[in-house]
Amino acid sequence: MKITLVKLCIGMIDAGKAYNAANKQFVNGIRELAQQSTKDEVIEVNKKIILLDLTLREHSSSVLSQCIFDLRKFKEAKKQFDKVSEEKEAALIKNAQAPRNKQHEVEEATNILTATRKCFRHIVLDYVLQINVLQSKRRSEILKSMLSFMYAHLTFFHQGYDLFSELQPLMKQLGGQLDQLVVDAAKEKRDMEQKHSTIQQKDFSNDDTKLEYNVDADNGIAMEGYLFKRASNAFKTWNRRWFSIQNNQLVYQKKFKDNPTVVVEDLRLCTVKHCEDIERRFCFEVVSPTKSCMMQADSEKLRQAWIKAVQNSIATAFRDKGDDGELDRKSSTSTGSLDSGGEPKERSLKGESALQKVLAIPGNACCCDCGQPDPRWASINLGITLCIQCSGIHRSLGVHFSKVRSLTLDTWEPELLKLMCELGNKVINQIYEARREELGARKPQPGDPRHEVEAYIKAKYVDRRFIRRPSDEELRNKSPPMPMPMPATLPPPSPCKEMVFYEPKEYSPGLQLYWASCARSLPDMAEALAHGAEVNWVNTDEEKRTPLIMAVQGGSLVTCEFLLQNAANVNQQDAQGRGPLHHATMLGHTGQVCLFLKRGANQNAADIDEKTPLTIAVEAANADIVTLLRLAKMNEEMREAEGPYSQSGDETYQDIFQDFTHMASNDPDKLNRYQQYDPQRP
Incomplete structure (x- = not known):
């Protein structure tokens, strides 16, 4: 019975230690939950309870350790007694088996039996002593330990009662809050049941989602909601993302925990418009300086709300901005x-x-x-x-x-x-x-x-609504017979080798652009484009030359640049198979050659005489243009060798072209010092 009691006591102590450890973690969790409170009474009381419980476990452990020590001595004595008893039994068996005629075996067996009996008597006395000790302590020591254990529990529960009595006001307050929470939960449940009932009867054929633009929102988000976004990859896939307008930016998130991805850094640089030319409905586009973002709302109502929100954001940003210089930076x-x-x-x-x-x-x-x-x-x-x-x-x-x-x-x-x-x-x-x-x-x-x-x-x-359309009289005045210098590369339509008077059949914006390009008149060129002139207009009466070719004949680099900026085709050829690069090479206009090469002119194209710009430059002994053409060819070969993802040219190539274009703009006489190409020259 005593052994069983000891085992139960050990189990109780181990369980108490585990309880204390779990209770300590629980209290720490409550403390983390209530960090805003400088002093929580419940936490303080729990800490004191844990300390009392630890004292109780230590006292119980000290009482039990004494009992365990006495029990160990009894177990050791019993173990020795059992061992010597077995040895005595073995000695008796050996002594009985000793043969009569073998005197030495008889003597050996007798000696072993004598020694074993002597040791057995000593062990028996120790074993009996331990039994008597345990019997004597059973009435005094064990009873004393149990009494001390009971007093320790009495102290624990008494002090615990006093501590929890201090919490009675707080417990009553918490009880009142609990009752209110129960009432609120019941009310919320009834409200939700009513909403469910209303929703079941409602018609959902139309979207009733409400989105409102609020520039003064506390969280800085003026508007937010789900939109489909078309990806910029080759597949043009659509993905649903959470968009928001905040801090004068348009951003979206794939998940709420993700960092926002900025679509538009500054809405002041953007505009928004409807998109009706794609297959999907309810689409709109936000256009920024560097890119555009195509998005789709769930309904027409939501599309209008988002478009209006972006427009309001742009207007608000302009009202709040400092100056244009700040934005430029x-x-x-x-x-x-x-x-x-x-x-x-x-x-x-x-x-x-x-x-x-x-x-x-x-x-x-x-x-x-x-x-x-x-x-x-x-x-x-x-x-x-x-x-x-x-x-x-x-x-x-x-x-x-x-x-x-x-x-x-x-x-x-x-x-x-x-x-x-x-x-x-x-x-x-x-x-x-x-x-x-x-x-x-x-x-x-x-x-x-x-x-x-x-x-x-x-x-x-x-729409060009405010442009003045020329009258018939003005059309006639715009197309007078005018003297045009004919360069060597243009076969003259009359016997005159230096000057030809050309009278057009009728006025057209394309023809105005054609002659204005040769005359280096940018205002007249701009007017012709405003009246609808095709920038790549072909003059069938003049061997299919274009305004860009005529700009080369006029010798103006700025005129060529103006046409290129307005989408002129740098590779469009005339009836002789010569493009602008051919004509610029023939005339020795190095700046124009440099400009055309930068804009993607095909230097490998041959005219009807099977001559490329490089062949023409070599025959004209124009070292500058030969150098440019060979550098451009080398740069093109380097890009092809590096693969489709290589950069556009190396630094040396770019630096040389910068030098030539700068000189062509600021000191063209230095570049046009070579004689023009003469196909009759040996």
């Missing part, structure tokens, strides 16, 4: 530039140099479309300056209408800067706003709503 460079990648070269114009030169042109100090002072953006194919709002609208029109660049961030090549200086807001507005006052159209002012400015810009450049 934050925004990225735009697309549609001639050479706007990489580090700015030493001879390229950037920042304040380009800004000062362009703004010095009459009319350029204010935005061409709304009159906002101090513009920081430009349309390079139109030759005008723009404010930040109008530049965003111009980007939304597409590069076939307007190519926007920054006057302070982008790198400006000399020929592109000269193009801007030869046109300007005053010249272009005389063309595109010629009938504005006559039609009673109001020109936007700074601060006008974005949608009004956008409508005006579309009417001005897309």
Whole structure:
């Protein structure tokens, strides 16, 4: 019975230790949950209870250890007694088996039996002693230990009662909160049951989702919700993402825990429009300077809500902005530039140099479309300056209408800067706003709503509503017989070798562009394009030459640049199979050769005489053009060897071309020092 009691006591102590460890973890969990409380009474009471419990377990362990020690001595004595008893039995058996006639075995067995009996008597005495000790302590020591154990429990429960009595007010308060929680839960359950009943009876054929734009939201998110986003990969897959408008940015998340992915860094540089030309419904597009993002809402109502939210965000951003200069410093460079990648070269114009030169042109100090002072953006194919709002609208029109660049961030090549200086807001507005006052159209002012400015810009450049259509008399005046110098590469249509008077059959915008390109008149070229001239118009009466070929004949690098910026085909050939690069090589116009090579001219194309530009340059002994053509060929071969993902040219190639284009713009006489190509020369 005593052994059983000891085992039970050991089990109780082990269980108590496990309980204390678990209780300690529980209290620590409560403490972490209530970190905002400087002092939690429940936690303090639990800590004291744990300390009391530990004291109780230690006292019980000390009492039990004494009992275990006495029990170990008894077990050791019993073990020795059993062992010696077995040895005595073995000695008796051996002594009985000793043969009579073998005296030495008899003596050996007798001696072993005698020694074993002697040891057995000693062990028996020790075993009896331990039995008597246990019997004597059973009434005194065990009873004393149990009494001490009971007093320890009495102390534990008494002090525990006092501690929990202190918590009675708090327990009553918690009880009241519990009752209120039960009442609230029951009420919430009834409300949810009513909502479920209402939902079951509701018609869900129409979407009733409500999205509201709130610029003053506490979390800074003006609007958020799910939209489908078309990926920019080759497969154009659609994925559902959580979009939000916050901090003047459009962002989305794949999952709520993911970091937001920025679609548009600054909404002031963007515009939003409906998309009805794709298969999916309810689509709209947000166009930024560097990319566009196609999205789809779940319904027409939600699409309108998102479009309105983006427009409101743009308007709010403009009201809150500091100045255009600050935006220029934050925004990225735009697309549609001639050479706007990489580090700015030493001879390229950037920042304040380009800004000062362009703004010095009459009319350029204010935005061409709304009159906002101090513009920081430009349309390079139109030759005008723009404010930040109008530049965003111009980007939304597409590069076939307007190519926007920054006057302070982008790198400006000399020929592109000269193009801007030869046109300007005053010249272009005389063309595109010629009938504005006559039609009673109001020109936007700074601060006008974005949608009004956008409508005006579309009417001005897309619909060309304010352009003055020439009368019959004006058409005749625009096409007088005019003397045109005929270069050596153009076979003269009359016996005169130096001058020919050419009278066209009838006026057309393409013909105006054709002769204006040769005459180096950018305003007349801009007017012809405004009247609908095809930039790649072919003059069938003049061996299928194009305006770009005529610009080469006129010898103006800026005129060629203007046509290229307006999508002229750099590889379009005439009836002799010669493209602009052939003609520039024949005339020894090194700057134009350099420009055409940079714009992708095919230098391997041969004319009807099977001569390439390189062959012509070698025959003309034009070392500069030969060098350029060979460098371009080498650069092309290097790119092909490196594979489809190689970079466009190395630094040496780019540096040499920068030198030639800079010299062609600023000191063309140095480049045009070689004689022209003469096919009759031996």
